[in-house]
Amino acid sequence: MTRPAAQVPIASPAASPDSPVPSLPGAVTGGDAVGDGPGDGESGGAAGARPWRRVARRAGARVASAVAVLWAAATLAYLALWLAPGDTVDILVGDGPDTPEIRARIVAEWGLDRPEALQYLSYLGRLAHGDLGRSYQLQRGVGEVLATQVWPTAQLTLAAAGTGVVLAVVIAVLTAGRSRWPRRLASAAELVSVSVPQFVIGMLLLAVFSFSLGWFPVSGARDASALVLPALALGLPIAGVLGQVLREGLERALEQPFAVTARSRGLTERALVARHALRHAALPAVTLTGWFVGVLLSGAVITEALFGRPGLGQVTMQAVTGKDMPVVMAVVILSAAVYVSVSTLLDLAYRLIDPRLRSAG
Amino acid sequence: MTTTASSVDSLDAGPATTSPGVGRVAGRPSRGRAAPVLAALFLALLAVAVAAPGVVTAADPLAADPLRALAAPGAEHWFGTDHLGRDVLARVVHGARHSLSIGLLATAVAVTAGVLLGLAAGLAHRWAGEALARAFDVLSTFPELLLALLVVAVTGPGTVNVVFAIGVAQIPTYARVVRAQTFVVRRSGYVEQAVTFGHPRGRIIVRHVLPNALDPIPVLATLGLGQAIVAASGLSFLGMGPQPPAAEWGAMLSQARDYLRVAWWEALFPGLAITLTVVCVTVLGRRLQRRFEGRTT
Numbered sequence: 001m002t003r004p005a006a007q008v009p010i011a012s013p014a015a016s017p018d019s020p021v022p023s024l025p026g027a028v029t030g031g032d033a034v035g036d037g038p039g040d041g042e043s044g045g046a047a048g049a050r051p052w053r054r055v056a057r058r059a060g061a062r063v064a065s066a067v068a069v070l071w072a073a074a075t076l077a078y079l080a081l082w083l084a085p086g087d088t089v090d091i092l093v094g095d096g097p098d099t100p101e102i103r104a105r106i107v108a109e110w111g112l113d114r115p116e117a118l119q120y121l122s123y124l125g126r127l128a129h130g131d132l133g134r135s136y137q138l139q140r141g142v143g144e145v146l147a148t149q150v151w152p153t154a155q156l157t158l159a160a161a162g163t164g165v166v167l168a169v170v171i172a173v174l175t176a177g178r179s180r181w182p183r184r185l186a187s188a189a190e191l192v193s194v195s196v197p198q199f200v201i202g203m204l205l206l207a208v209f210s211f212s213l214g215w216f217p218v219s220g221a222r223d224a225s226a227l228v229l230p231a232l233a234l235g236l237p238i239a240g241v242l243g244q245v246l247r248e249g250l251e252r253a254l255e256q257p258f259a260v261t262a263r264s265r266g267l268t269e270r271a272l273v274a275r276h277a278l279r280h281a282a283l284p285a286v287t288l289t290g291w292f293v294g295v296l297l298s299g300a301v302i303t304e305a306l307f308g309r310p311g312l313g314q315v316t317m318q319a320v321t322g323k324d325m326p327v328v329m330a331v332v333i334l335s336a337a338v339y340v341s342v343s344t345l346l347d348l349a350y351r352l353i354d355p356r357l358r359s360a361g
Numbered sequence: 362m363t364t365t366a367s368s369v370d371s372l373d374a375g376p377a378t379t380s381p382g383v384g385r386v387a388g389r390p391s392r393g394r395a396a397p398v399l400a401a402l403f404l405a406l407l408a409v410a411v412a413a414p415g416v417v418t419a420a421d422p423l424a425a426d427p428l429r430a431l432a433a434p435g436a437e438h439w440f441g442t443d444h445l446g447r448d449v450l451a452r453v454v455h456g457a458r459h460s461l462s463i464g465l466l467a468t469a470v471a472v473t474a475g476v477l478l479g480l481a482a483g484l485a486h487r488w489a490g491e492a493l494a495r496a497f498d499v500l501s502t503f504p505e506l507l508l509a510l511l512v513v514a515v516t517g518p519g520t521v522n523v524v525f526a527i528g529v530a531q532i533p534t535y536a537r538v539v540r541a542q543t544f545v546v547r548r549s550g551y552v553e554q555a556v557t558f559g560h561p562r563g564r565i566i567v568r569h570v571l572p573n574a575l576d577p578i579p580v581l582a583t584l585g586l587g588q589a590i591v592a593a594s595g596l597s598f599l600g601m602g603p604q605p606p607a608a609e610w611g612a613m614l615s616q617a618r619d620y621l622r623v624a625w626w627e628a629l630f631p632g633l634a635i636t637l638t639v640v641c642v643t644v645l646g647r648r649l650q651r652r653f654e655g656r657t658t
Contacts, residue, residue: 072499077511084515195639197591199598200632203614203621211622290502298506302595306618316507317599320514328514332507339502 062347066340073336074127077329078120084325088112094323096137109134132330137322142330145315153311156303157296159231164238171243172281173273176250186243193240198299202233202306219308230307234299238292242285249281256280279353286350289343297335397648400641407638410457420451422608431624441626444616452608453630459609460635463524463602464590470528471589472582475535480574482536483543484566494540501533505592510601518601526601527592531585538581542574549573580653583646587639594635610635 084091092106107113111122126133132142175186209229210218217226253259254277262272304313312331319327410417420438426446434441440449482493500508505527512526546552547570555565596602597611605612610631617628 068495069499069502072496073503076500076503080511080515191640191643192636195587195591195643196636197594197598197611197639199595199611199614200636203618203628203632206618207621207625207628294504294506298504298595301506301510302598305599316510320510321518321600323514323517325514328511332503332511335504335507336502 062344066344069336069340070333071124073333074124077332078123080332081325081329091323091325092136094137094325096135096139102136106136127333132333133326135319135324135326137324138327142326145327146312146330146334149310149312149315152309153300153304153313155227156230156234156309156311157300159227160234160238160299160303161292161296163231163235164242167235167239168242168246169278171239172246172250173278175243176247176254176273183247186247190240190244193237196237198233198237198302199306201236202229202303205229205233206306226307226309230303230309233306234296234303237299238295241291242288245285245288246278246281249284250277253277253280282353283350286346286353289346290339293339293342297338396644400644403637403641404645407457407461410454411461414451414455414458417454418448418451420448422447422451422455423606424448431620431627433624434626440630441624443613443627444620444624449627449630452613453610453634456608456610456613456631456634457638459520459603459607460590460594460597460611460638463520463527463593463609464586466524467527467531467589467593468582468586470524471531471585472535472578474528475532476539476575476578478532479536479539480543480566480571482540483547483574484570490540494537497533497536497540501537503530505530505588506595509592509596513596513601518604520603520607523593523596523602526596527589530592531589534585535578535581538577539574542577543570546570546573577653580646580650583642583649587642587646590635590639590642 081088081091088110089103089106089112092110093102096102111119114122130143132146134140135142135145138145171186171189175182206218206229209215215225216229220226250273254272258276259272262276263269267275300311301313301316303309304311305317312334315327316331318324319331414422424447426442429438429442429446431444432438432442432446438448438450440453443449443452478493478497482490482497484490485493508530509523509526512529513522516522516525552565552569555569593602594609594611594614597609598615600612600615602612603609605616613631614628614635617624617631620627
């Protein structure tokens, strides 16, 4: 009996649409882009006559898939509320004040006196208007609750993403094509960063730099120094994995004919890496978008808890502990929105990095 | 956390990836062969701790002795004592049972549901299969931890709920692979042959499609187990897992955070236990994967 298993690239960095690498459904976060071998570059030339039509179609597909993901997230959140055992009004009240007026208000806001299909549609309609609902525990609008906490989390995740990417590039450039030991060290770092839970790294950083050396505050988010350790704790795992992927990409790129050509033109190895090879190496890394956003978002919850930082993670934890469903549902939708925007941005960046895709769109 | 995908993804590394800890013990890891052996040894030790924790340590993980709280590691308490005077070694050893069983059960849930759904998506009629596949795609874009938190928000904290939450969050990983695999097998020569011979549909699915569609599962499940343990300890760290005074590694770390200034040992040992366990599982998973891909070194 043949074993067709070998045909399924479960470990190939060039993600096919069915590979386990999360890529936006129906969209092209890299799946097809990686498939565009160097030889396919010219195939878009014939369609160059009406480039605007291609661009429009592409943008349309992009928007459609973004809407699909957001709709799915909203539905998932709704499903969770619907599946939750007990009376929906009880669930939505949670630990908040429970008076007949509030109950009547919940029934009105969620349309609970209407048929279920209408409830769902009015929920979607409400979301489409940007209304995330109301937390009956905090007695405030969910949008308002989240808005006050977005900034600390944005600071943390952006700082961590920056740290992670910069470290990854440094690791990749320093270890690509080197002798065994630096490479071993880098792949060990990668193994550790996928294996060690974020809070263990964070605790280690806390123990050494806050408690022993006293360089950074133990908790809070008062000033920039309080951001250093959380950003490192969240950025290091990213650096480990991304560094490994970039290094492999660099090594592949440096073996390609264009590298030989560049060298024969007298380009130094450093310039070759900086100007040409890194571009190639960045392509497979873009397929990690889903993972990247996932690590940042779920890492933010844990990092904020560990370092006692305010932010969306803390809001999420309080909502989950207090069963404040409107807030939990909004967090799920918000994280889908973040995913959609980041992957759209990276998809655009992808086109900037790889000129072959601009015409082929 | 969708790291499963990335760990699966970033494996073309070539030479075996050795962890620093494992490598140091080995002295000179000979082309990465020592790492899987050491990993297997550590996991065997862990299995003993799960099956018979009494063999490893006689101390009671729950026996508090406030007079000896936060004692440094020494002859009497090898790993020291925690803030309630409980033996940290005993808690780490007994904690293996919680942490590993949550990881294993969650993986079992995810694999079972993932295989069934993936098979259904691969065999269903065009639009139904397509709809299921899109659903997996969308689900796999969500961070696992957030999905798990959504489940916990509905079910409440606790061991069983964490198993369910992590299991559900990991379903898409398996479902997507099994669906892709089913597609390949469905169009293969031997299945076409069986159809031509007029074998009943059910028999073809059970005898030919299912066994072959399951091919990549052992590798994925091993790598997924590591991630499930990480996710479980994360949820416990956040206070969603086994409730105190149960000895669970993530929960232990969460309590140890408050005593980090005075008692590093209360945090270090459970932290090491999680790290070593997941590193070993991942090393073994990657070895299996290389063998699976026919690239044995």
